[in-house]
Amino acid sequence: MILGGLYLFTHHAFILGLIIGVTGSAINTVIFESYLAKAKRPDTMHISTGNMWRYLVAIIACMIWYFNKSHVSIIGIIIGL
Numbered sequence: 001m002i003l004g005g006l007y008l009f010t011h012h013a014f015i016l017g018l019i020i021g022v023t024g025s026a027i028n029t030v031i032f033e034s035y036l037a038k039a040k041r042p043d044t045m046h047i048s049t050g051n052m053w054r055y056l057v058a059i060i061a062c063m064i065w066y067f068n069k070s071h072v073s074i075i076g077i078i079i080g081l
Contacts, residue, residue: 017065017073021080024061028054028081 003022007015035050058081065072 013071013073014076016071017076018080019076020061020064020072021077023080024057024077025081027057031057 003015003019007019031050031053035048038044039047039049061077061081062074065074065077
């Protein structure tokens with residue numbers, strides 16, 4: 001919310017990159033925690049951490065930068081992730 005408010009006032013590409021990176025990081029955390037909760041069950045034979053989904057989130061964040069290079073900073077995305 002703070003980054004969103006800051007972006008409304010400054011419209012800086014770095015801030016928008018941070019917003020995208022932090023959002024991707026939050027999604028990655030939710031994915032990891034859900035797979036961890038599944039792995040903690042006593043009846044679970046296969047343990048997974050959801051790496052493919054987390055890689056996909058990072059790739060999507062980079063694709064957002066690639067198609068919007070003039071509006072989004074890749075450095076902000078990298079720091080946010």
